[in-house]
Amino acid sequence: MANEIYTSRLILRPIAVTDAPELHAIRSQEEVYRHIWTGPWKSISETEEWIQEIRNGPRSIMYTILQKEETTIIGIVGVNRWDKVHYMIDPKFWNRGYATEALAAFLVAFFKLQPKRLCIQTLLSAENHASRKVLEKCGFVHDAPKPYPGPPTTSEPSEEEEMEAISGAGSNPAPSDSTLYFIYIKPT
Secondary structure (H helix, E strand, C coil), rough: CCEEEEEEEEEEEEECCHHHHHHHHHCCCCHHHCCCCCCCCCHHHHHHHHHHHHHHCCCEEEEEEEEECCCCCCEEECCCCCEEEEEECHHHHHHCHHHHHHHHHHHHHHHHCCCCCCEEEEEECCCCCHHHHHHHHCCCCCCCCCCCCCCCCCCCCCHHHHHHHHCCCCCCCCCCCCCCEEEEEEEC
């Protein structure tokens, strides 16, 4: 995993199993887990298992987000085991621009770590308007839904996977879709 990432107000450091109690507390809040398909973690040990899966995944990379001044854990940002951008912020810190700041910094670092990558995708609930704004501020655009091939088994996607991912960029999903797909294409 990479080194720490610094922004004007945040430190993003590689996620550690010792972060489990604080991350469990954040994801246990209804305002957070209602936007995550797998729901809340049931225990701190389940949170620790999730962190281990992330750390051992072939493409996953996750950072704990801390406030620079107080070193308080306020969330996570990264790529999950399904090779999708994932982030969550403690509701106490919503509406301060932290998610946008963390995601923007992560994207720069991600493409330096994986220079062959052309894009990264994510999906979200159509009702998660705040997260949609974060994605759009960071340069994500609507993407056409793609069949889910399952979790990745290689450390980097093939050129074919990358080209297939880019093929739907800019598509607008049907208004009745409950899941929105977004893609971020690496700037040239």
